[in-house]
Amino acid sequence: MPSHYLLKDLIPIGMDVDADGNIDSYYKLPAPLLWVLRIPHHDDLSKYTHTEVIVTRVAVSIPVSAENKATAWVVPLNEDDEPDINGALAFEGVSSYEGVLAKLGFAPDLPTN
Helix, strand or coil: CCCEECCHHCCCEEEECCCCCCCCCEEEEEEEEEEEEEEECCCCCCCCEEEEEEEEEEEEEECCCCCCEEEEEEEEEECCCCECCHHEEEECCCCCCHHHHHHHCEEEECCCC
């Protein structure tokens, strides 16, 4: 069953724009997630250690390139608000933060009458 979020949860807490016009948006997740990081072993880069961390904020990048299929790149932010590429995910065909949330198991809260 998905976790629900409100529209107010879609507002980014920060943004960066690179020279190519790509935008990295930083969001607070509607609820903390247990995220698995794949950390390369320092002696053998072909081996990984899996570490689970609680993630509350993510960086989302959706390239503006028209020739490529939309792919959202999602990276958890560590305790220093720096992207941790060991936990990076790519969601092909996703072109919005709402789509990212759906892939992460969140669903919009529908208004009630």
